[in-house]
Amino acid sequence: MAGMDISIENRFNHMPDNMEERDILSLLQWYVDSGVNETIDDLPQDWFELSRSLSKNPPEKPPSPTEKSGVLPKKMVSIEHIAQDAARMAASCNSLRELNDAIKDFDGCSLKKIATNTVFSDGNTDSDIMVIGEAPGVEEDRHGKAFLGENGQMLDRMFKAIGLSREDDFYITNILPWRPPGNRKPLAEEITICLPFIRRHIELFNPRLLILLGGISTNSLMGSDLGITRLRGKWLEYDLCGKTIPVRPLFHPAYLLKQPKAKADTWKDLLEIKAEIGEKTE
Numbered sequence: 154m155a156g157m158d159i160s161i162e163n164r165f166n167h168m169p170d171n172m173e174e175r176d177i178l179s180l181l182q183w184y185v186d187s188g189v190n191e192t193i194d195d196l197p198q199d200w201f202e203l204s205r206s207l208s209k210n211p212p213e214k215p216p217s218p219t220e221k222s223g224v225l226p227k228k229m230v231s232i233e234h235i236a237q238d239a240a241r242m243a244a245s246c247n248s249l250r251e252l253n254d255a256i257k258d259f260d261g262c263s264l265k266k267i268a269t270n271t272v273f274s275d276g277n278t279d280s281d282i283m284v285i286g287e288a289p290g291v292e293e294d295r296h297g298k299a300f301l302g303e304n305g306q307m308l309d310r311m312f313k314a315i316g317l318s319r320e321d322d323f324y325i326t327n328i329l330p331w332r333p334p335g336n337r338k339p340l341a342e343e344i345t346i347c348l349p350f351i352r353r354h355i356e357l358f359n360p361r362l363l364i365l366l367g368g369i370s371t372n373s374l375m376g377s378d379l380g381i382t383r384l385r386g387k388w389l390e391y392d393l394c395g396k397t398i399p400v401r402p403l404f405h406p407a408y409l410l411k412q413p414k415a416k417a418d419t420w421k422d423l424l425e426i427k428a429e430i431g432e433k434t435e
């Protein structure tokens with residue numbers, strides 16, 4: 154990922170007043186050709202905190218430069234609206250295929266603009282175990298399938314250890330269907346926008362067991378804010394259209410690749426998953 158300070162104020166301060174549309178387009182093209190695929194504001198912003206404080210009717214403190222410029226309220230309103238659009242689109246889907254098509258048609262998340270493919274899932278659609286990771290990486294983006302590359306191989310090894318395979322026994326997807334540039338962590342606003350799709354994905358797949366890989370996946374779906382070290386090792390519950398299904402958070406395969414010592418704990422979690430599945434099938 155390449156980033157550059159191309160915030161509105163910065164960009165326009167350096168533009169002559171008489172620039173025409175084609176000059177502006179040519180400048181934008183120059184940024185794209187230089188490899189810029191991320192816009193960076195002048196200051197780090199906690200957009201959700203600002204949004205909350207604005208909606209509670211507004212503080213007496215002077216507005217920040219971004220608020221004054223009018224950019225912030227527009228952006229905040231639009232994230233909520235975009236998430237509502239996503240929710241409407243997701244709710245109208247009655248099959249995984251329809252949901253896949255709807256996500257491909259959805260233009261509300263800027264990650265899609267720089268992604269090669271929309272990554273919907275992989276694995277067995279007829280199984281009843283759903284595994285949810287974070288977001289596609291380079292390989293997944295290139296091929297349009299979830300969990301390829303070394304994370305995918307690690308995931309396959311983890312489940313093979315308890316006799317499960319993606320071909321036969323489980324289905325895999327991610328919180329985000331598009332790759333964040335440079336494999337950075339998903340932003341809170343990207344998760345907010347895409348959450349209605351993953352929630353509908355769970356409803357349509359209708360699993361009997363949900364396995365969440367890593368803290369981002371667990372916190373996004375369970376509304377928690379704990380680290381994965383505190384979340385793993387326990388059974389949680391997900392409310393699936395009024396029925397409760399068991400949820401097991403695990404360390405993400407990427408974490409296990411970096412911290413092989415965590416494999417011992419993951420092994421204990423996998424054995425509990427195996428026991429849970431066995432109890433229900435026997």
Ligand code: URA
Nearest residue numbers: 286287288299300304
């Ligand atoms: N690949 C995916 O599909 N998801 C992840 O969370 C990581 C790699």
